[in-house]
Amino acid sequence: MEKQLQELCSAIITGATNSTYETVNEDEATHHVLLGSAINYQGGVIASELKPVVLHLPKKPIIRFQVEEGDVVILARGNAIRSAYITKEIAERNVIVSANFILLRPRSSDLLGEAIVAYFNTPAGKSLLEGMSRGGVINNISASSLKKFSFPHSSLFQQERAIELFRASRDVYQSALQLAEQEKRTAEACIFQLLNGETLPC
Numbered sequence: 001m002e003k004q005l006q007e008l009c010s011a012i013i014t015g016a017t018n019s020t021y022e023t024v025n026e027d028e029a030t031h032h033v034l035l036g037s038a039i040n041y042q043g044g045v046i047a048s049e050l051k052p053v054v055l056h057l058p059k060k061p062i063i064r065f066q067v068e069e070g071d072v073v074i075l076a077r078g079n080a081i082r083s084a085y086i087t088k089e090i091a092e093r094n095v096i097v098s099a100n101f102i103l104l105r106p107r108s109s110d111l112l113g114e115a116i117v118a119y120f121n122t123p124a125g126k127s128l129l130e131g132m133s134r135g136g137v138i139n140n141i142s143a144s145s146l147k148k149f150s151f152p153h154s155s156l157f158q159q160e161r162a163i164e165l166f167r168a169s170r171d172v173y174q175s176a177l178q179l180a181e182q183e184k185r186t187a188e189a190c191i192f193q194l195l196n197g198e199t200l201p202c
Contacts, residue, residue, distance in 0.1 A: 015097035
């Protein structure tokens with residue numbers, strides 16, 4: 001069974017334009033803005049990549065661009081379209097989304113945000129997401145096209161199972177990546193020692 005995302009979300013909106021905020025030092029910031037560099041390829045947000053800003057709009061209008069725990073953000077412009085889940089840690093940093101993003105607020109009684117990210121991180125899901133993009137030089141997904149996207153509507157139990165598998169596969173991938181990086185550094189150190197005539201310890 002499928003439903004349009006607009007039936008499963010209370011909000012699907014494009015992020016704030018550059019004129020809405022101004023970059024400042026961390027100690028001067030009232031908010032942080034989410035940029036493309038802060039989204040990794042495993043469906044997460046890199047907290048250290050959030051940019052400190054102050055706002056040029058009153059609090060009430062800007063709150064529509066501010067993320068909440070459970071939201072999903074989709075990087076909708078560029079050649080690396082991807083999605084991420086908003087955790088409590090990220091939401092507590094007063095984060096607003098830039099205009100390169102579309103913010104989705106799923107109704108938790110129908111659809112879990114992390115299930116959306118898990119779906120769009122599968123090869124089939126990525127293909128469908130990228131298939132919505134339009135544009136010549138710069139690809140772009142519009143909020144209106146995302147609202148009409150037909151999303152598989154499974155039970156909350158099935159969504160939770162899918163999320164568990166998504167987290168487990170992500171953890172395994174990250175562990176393997178860290179191990180590969182460690183082995184690469186070790187090999188590079190050995191190569192340097194050998195080519196400098198040194199003897200490697202047994």
